[in-house]
Amino acid sequence: MTDDHTRELELLAGYVMLGLDGSDAEEADRLLSEHLPRCSTCRDALDEMRETTGDLALAAAPAVVPDLVLARIRRGIQDVPIRRRRATGMVALVASVAALVGMAGFSFSLGTRARDAEAQRGTALEVLNAVGQHGAVPVSLEPATGSSGGLVEVSAPDLERMYLYGSEVPAPAPGSAYQLWLGAAGSYTPVGPQFVPESGLVLLEVTVDPARYDEVLITEELLGSTPPGPTPEGGHTWGASI
Amino acid sequence: MTEDDRLDVDLHRRLSAGDRGAFEELYRRYSGAAYGLALRITAQEALAQEVVQDAFLALWRAPEAYDPSRGPFRSFFLSLVHHRAVDTVRREERLRKRTERAANLGAAAGEDVAEGVVEGSYLATRRKEVREALETLPPDQRKVLELAYFGGSTQARIAQELQIPLGTVKTRTLAGMRKLRQALDREGSG
Numbered sequence: 001m002t003d004d005h006t007r008e009l010e011l012l013a014g015y016v017m018l019g020l021d022g023s024d025a026e027e028a029d030r031l032l033s034e035h036l037p038r039c040s041t042c043r044d045a046l047d048e049m050r051e052t053t054g055d056l057a058l059a060a061a062p063a064v065v066p067d068l069v070l071a072r073i074r075r076g077i078q079d080v081p082i083r084r085r086r087a088t089g090m091v092a093l094v095a096s097v098a099a100l101v102g103m104a105g106f107s108f109s110l111g112t113r114a115r116d117a118e119a120q121r122g123t124a125l126e127v128l129n130a131v132g133q134h135g136a137v138p139v140s141l142e143p144a145t146g147s148s149g150g151l152v153e154v155s156a157p158d159l160e161r162m163y164l165y166g167s168e169v170p171a172p173a174p175g176s177a178y179q180l181w182l183g184a185a186g187s188y189t190p191v192g193p194q195f196v197p198e199s200g201l202v203l204l205e206v207t208v209d210p211a212r213y214d215e216v217l218i219t220e221e222l223l224g225s226t227p228p229g230p231t232p233e234g235g236h237t238w239g240a241s242i
Numbered sequence: 243m244t245e246d247d248r249l250d251v252d253l254h255r256r257l258s259a260g261d262r263g264a265f266e267e268l269y270r271r272y273s274g275a276a277y278g279l280a281l282r283i284t285a286q287e288a289l290a291q292e293v294v295q296d297a298f299l300a301l302w303r304a305p306e307a308y309d310p311s312r313g314p315f316r317s318f319f320l321s322l323v324h325h326r327a328v329d330t331v332r333r334e335e336r337l338r339k340r341t342e343r344a345a346n347l348g349a350a351a352g353e354d355v356a357e358g359v360v361e362g363s364y365l366a367t368r369r370k371e372v373r374e375a376l377e378t379l380p381p382d383q384r385k386v387l388e389l390a391y392f393g394g395s396t397q398a399r400i401a402q403e404l405q406i407p408l409g410t411v412k413t414r415t416l417a418g419m420r421k422l423r424q425a426l427d428r429e430g431s432g
Contacts, residue, residue, distance in 0.1 A: 054317020175325025224300020
């Protein structure tokens with residue numbers, strides 16, 4: 001960290017403008033997951049920068065949206081009721097997905113205080129220890145090139161439950177969120193709503209029979225999107241065979 | 243928080259409870275600004291329509307993505323549109339070269355509101371303030387912000403295009419954003 005935060009603030013400015021790539025993007029990821037939870041100066045600066053970029057949008061002249069756009073949106077709303085995702089055959093096997101940490105917060109949730117993060121980490125470890133008593137073996141999810149942070153999958157077949165724990169997981173890009181996928185014979189199913197780490201932490205509880213799947217994948221997707229399959233390119237990705 | 247910001251928060255609260263009327267009111271309030279922004283970045287009507295459609299559907303599917311304690315709904319939603327538009331442009335660029343038309347802020351800043359756009363007076367007032375604030379920026383800082391925000395360029399690409407060091411792009415970006423914020427705060431309180 002620089003004394004006057006100049007380096008950090010330059011990274012945050014590039015981040016909110018969606019202008020970072022390469023090592024700068026990786027450094028920003030670390031900044032967001034490791035430094036921001038502890039630094040109110042940077043958190044406040046990030047909020048202010050987001051408001052500035054929101055205002056900058058108004059420099060573009062407004063335009064008349066063709067009626068067909070609203071018609072399409074109305075159809076889309078009917079297809080996807082609020083707070084519910086499309087159901088497929090494999091998703092139906094998943095009785096429930098609960099986020100103990102970090103679900104449904106967008107990257108705005110980075111403002112969580114450090115002591116909250118410590119408490120959440122403690123809760124996560126307690127849960128994983130309880131699962132471990134059922135003989136579950138943790139499996140590390142390997143990050144793709146350019147991704148950082150550690151994620152571990154713990155399955156408990158006799159409980160028909162799976163847990164995913166991650167620490168120092170970078171925030172997704174603005175307007176994006178993470179999606180959990182379960183794979184069987186090369187076919188992937190999105191499981192649960194999108195999520196974002198809170199202070200770098202992720203803990204998901206998935207009620208599912210792990211024996212039905214052979215792979216677990218987490219990808220970065222556009223917020224609110226429902227892609228037909230995982231889109232690992234252009235964002236953070238972690239995966240493992242289970 | 244202005245009265246219009248509070249109205250947005252109320253509409254968002256109702257939307258979160260599944261109120262389609264509130265969703266359509268937010269569409270009425272922000273679709274023109276969203277489409278104008280998407281059109282500016284993508285420079286193609288079909289792509290811009292897709293961006294607006296996707297952004298509003300994302301809002302419907304995941305309204306909890308907006309946290310009122312973190313700023314105005316307007317900033318959140320237009321940032322969502324911006325991200326999708328830039329993402330679309332970068333995806334399209336893999337397939338073909340696009341023109342530099344979208345990166346020219348000067349032309350758009352001088353455009354008038356298109357006939358037929360339904361826009362609340364609060365947005366029109368804020369738009370005027372934003373354009374006036376942009377005018378106060380030094381040209382080199384403004385250019386970097388234009389290329390990044392409306393051109394969808396990465397900082398590395400901007401450095402290459404302007405033939406300046408990457409560090410200079412970073413410095414100008416931060417300085418430009420700080421000056422813009424200060425100018426907007428002055429405009430807002432004036």
